[in-house]
Amino acid sequence: MADITLTDRAARRITEIMATEPAGSHLRISVNGGGCSGFQYAFDVDRTRQDDDLVIEKNGATVVVDEVSIQYMDGSVIDFVDDLIGQSFKIENPHATASCGCGTSFSL
Template identity: 80%
Template sequence: MSMTPISLTDRAVTRIQEVLAAETAGAMLRISVNGGGCSGFQYVFDVDHERGDDDLVVERDGATVLVDSVSLQYMDGAVIDFVDDLIGQSFKIENPHATASCGCGTSFSL
């Protein structure tokens, strides 16, 4: 089964560049999926300095995102965006596998 790569919007790339610029050299944004959250699964965002052997690496214009193989099965084909609206700033993941998501946008169900 081949998985569709994860893509980044221009806004997400800009924000990832800003976040990583404040970190030490070699920093990357790791996105993972954990059980929990108000909809069953939740996205977790961390800064990481090491790539795992099974990581999908998405690089665009100096922004590097890592997704481990377990999380990728829940996220293949997803689009990572960054929104700045009345309720605040956050990364938003448009996930084609999610059947529902919560209002905060950080958790989803399948």
């Protein structure tokens, strides 16, 4: 089973975002080809789950990751940062050999 961790800060922010969405909504994180470094993370509000999705729950927040993306994200930590350049979700991925300044693109 994949090991993807959600920090308390990320769970808190996801809960805030989902409070304005329809009941049953959750955050879907996926890995797609593209971006400045080869792969990029996509963050979407979704109301559906697939049988092979990994479901991560913490403090009332729910994140789902599709089966293909799990292999690229295993061992990752999903965090939420609020710094001088803005607020964003940040994924610390042990498989990424490089990432770009935007924080949503990486290479393996």
